[in-house]
Amino acid sequence: MILLVPRQTASNGWQIATPVMAVLATMVTGGLLFAIMGYDPVAAIRTIFWDPLFGPAASYSRPQLLIKAAPLILIASGLAIGFRAGIWNIGAEGQYIIGALTGAAVALALYPLEAWWLFPLMVLAGLAGGWAWGMIPAMLRNWFGASEILVSLMLVYVAQRVAAWMAFGPMRNPEGMGFPGSRNLQQYPSAANPELIAGTGAHWGVVAAALAVLATWVLMSRHIRGFHIRAAGTAPRAARFAGVSPTTLVAFCLGLSGALAGAAGLFEVAGPAGQVTDKLGTGYGFTAIIVAFLGRLHPVGILLAGLLLALTYIGGELAQLTMSLPAATVQVFQGMLLFFLLGFDVLTRFRIRRRLRA
């Protein structure tokens, strides 16, 4: 019989080892899955995890890494702060969509004005839109005690419908010959979010993601608010006695993660996506939850996890092209990754012992 003995504090070694183990276990299980489905497992795993970086077409796919990783890291940095405090914002996808819409709205309203301040204003609008959408579940929880999990998630479906309405209605391109979708912001110089250094994929969203990693690291390890958040997560009652206001924390965490998700949406709609369509949400908001957990809710971990999950996106697309693997393979991989991580996590919190008597 196996016995689990709780550790006094989480094991540092296992904290780092378990995400690596989870990735390896996902590769092995994924390989088995491919073998069952009739694909060559070794080739499939290599196509997903190796070829995008070092394969024959790597010069095309490498810049994609930063493009895909930036929104994931930006969103996950915000989510991780809430998760630390036990505040579950799982509606980042909705905040991402609304941020993209409010940001794009500024550009579309001022078109064809050219000014240096337009793009910064759009970023502010994106931040504000995401913040506001995140504050809805925060306020409903603070005022009425409604679950922020369910409210933030419901608001994803609402946001998706707002995006569809905008793409077919108010934001439709007047010169688009009746096709749904807004003007292309990439062709609007003052509003575009271009590649800053040719061939790297780095746009302003990548800069913002790097800043977010740095800022959340300072916040969580050097600032009193970060200490309050960690205290509220590990010992809620003790934190309350120490004067940490739960309602302030809820508003801060949901507002901050909403604002970062909104900014991610704005950088995407003004850059890689280019226009407002009904398919604005591509699932970054949900994948970012996995990034946050895989990165151990730590800024550096999130940076690495974001790059890894970006890799699975690009590798998945590559495998779809070259091996005709189903498009949903990536989603299955990401789900599996979270399962394995949560399972292996038992090692960080417990010691495994043999039970002596039968």
Next chain:
Amino acid sequence: MMIDPLSVFLLLISASTPILFAALGELVAERAGVLNLGVEGMMITGALAGFAAAYATGNPFLGFLVAALAGAVISMLFAGLTQLFLANQVASGLALTLFGLGLAAMFGKPFEGVKAPPMPTGPLRINWIVWLGLIMVPLIWAFLNRSRAGLILRGVGENHEAAHALGYNVRLTRTAAIAFGGAMAGVGGAYISIATVLQWTEGMTAGAGWIALAIVVFSKWTAPGVLAGAWLFGGVTVLQLRLQAAGVAVPVQLLSMAPYLATILVLVIISARQKYSRRAGGGSPGSLGTNFHALR
């Protein structure tokens, strides 16, 4: 516009059936102290497995049976994580939803564009699965409130330390409750693919699992409350579809937000009443969402 009240009522209970099944299953799991946010993932798994089985055999009822099995099987991933490995229930439930959505999208490709076999109608123009859902309400109520097994289950959910001290097997009870919740969510999902939409499309549950979770809160953790919540939701859905059909001058995309907004509204009203009511507790099971680890 003439509206026949009976036909509207029939539409309403049909529209509420997927949510009713999923919410009844989640009710039993939550009364055992388990918060499973994987309902959406289990529903979509049931929707695909049920549809595939019904399509392959031509028998819709076999489809529902397979859907129940598939839902129960995939729920065991969640049970293993939370009961054996003591993983966080919120994160594990989310993982189940993300995984289920991916898995169904991956294996669902070959079934796109084919039609489900016809559902035979039962008494009063209502099909048998709807009847089954309605019968489950008093059955689950009686199980929870009038049976010994139900009493043990509630004990485990209310205070797992005490239940363990009395010699009841907390993990086994919870695993059984999770499996039941999975089976019910599977049937609910299959109702969407086999009896409502009549085909398989990716992501077709469209948040029904999350609405079911909200309805359990709305029900104050009782079976009749779940029925009321499911009907309320069904009513909003039917009304919204009627308004779309009647060509109201509101964009379709805005009308289709109604079920989600109604869910938020209901959640707010119920939560506020629980927050500001004088009676303590508010109805949620005492050990809800917390893992049990026997140290003795």
